[in-house]
Amino acid sequence: MKMRILFGLSVLSGFFVWSIVAYLYVWHGFGAVPLKAALMALMVPHMFRYIGLGFLVPGVVSEKLPVGFAGPAAWGDLIVAFFAAAATLSCAASAPWALAAVWVFNIWGTVDLLNAMYQGPRKLDRLGPGTLGAAFYIPTLVGPGLLVSHVLIFHVLLHAG
Numbered sequence: 001m002k003m004r005i006l007f008g009l010s011v012l013s014g015f016f017v018w019s020i021v022a023y024l025y026v027w028h029g030f031g032a033v034p035l036k037a038a039l040m041a042l043m044v045p046h047m048f049r050y051i052g053l054g055f056l057v058p059g060v061v062s063e064k065l066p067v068g069f070a071g072p073a074a075w076g077d078l079i080v081a082f083f084a085a086a087a088t089l090s091c092a093a094s095a096p097w098a099l100a101a102v103w104v105f106n107i108w109g110t111v112d113l114l115n116a117m118y119q120g121p122r123k124l125d126r127l128g129p130g131t132l133g134a135a136f137y138i139p140t141l142v143g144p145g146l147l148v149s150h151v152l153i154f155h156v157l158l159h160a161g
Contacts (some may be wrong), residue, residue, distance in 0.1 A: 003130065007140070011117075014144030022148050035160050036091040039102050042153050043091075046084035046109055046146060052077025054135045062131040069119055075114040083108055103157065110150040113143060 009016045030038055055070040085104035090098040117139070132139070 009106045010136075010140035011144060014140050015148070018148040020144040021145075022047050022152055026152060030159075035065040035095070036098065036155065039087050039153060040091045040157050041132060042149050042156065043084045043088045043102070043105065045149060046082050046105070047088065049081040049084065049109075049146070051142065052138060054138065056128070059133075061135050065131045065133075069116075072119070073116045076116065080105070080109040099157070099160075101154065106150055106153045106157070110154075113147050113150065117143065117147075 004147070026042075033041070053074045055065065055074040062071065083101075087101040087105040090101045095101070131134075
């Protein structure tokens with residue numbers, strides 16, 4: 001089977017599994033949790049997006065990984081991790097600008113993730129997913145879960161009180 005098909009199946013499987021997890025363990029609990037607590041729980045995983053810096057580490061990824069993909073993906077994830085931390089802490093402190101911080105984080109984080117998901121196949125097409133090395137799990141496991149949580153955050157924000 002072609003590597004591109006296996007990679008695509010891995011990404012789609014990630015979306016499928018994370019959607020099931022979100023439906024079974026998160027979706028039904030929204031009504032019972034205060035708004036800021038729900039948002040904080042959904043933002044916590046995004047504080048770990050610094051892991052995207054692995055796209056810049058030789059040995060973790062192939063030296064053939066295009067810098068045009070690796071750089072924006074890595075630095076974009078790091079910025080999102082800081083936005084997530086700021087938004088989470090602002091909710092925890094009940095800052096008057098907390099919801100605005102969540103909106104900024106969620107829009108920026110979603111656009112960053114969608115851009116990486118769009119650019120990745122375009123930049124890696126002729127090199128193959130093996131170019132990602134150990135970072136293969138970022139777009140196949142981590143990315144889908146983060147995108148599902150962005151959708152949940154938008155849902156919570158749009159249906160808030």
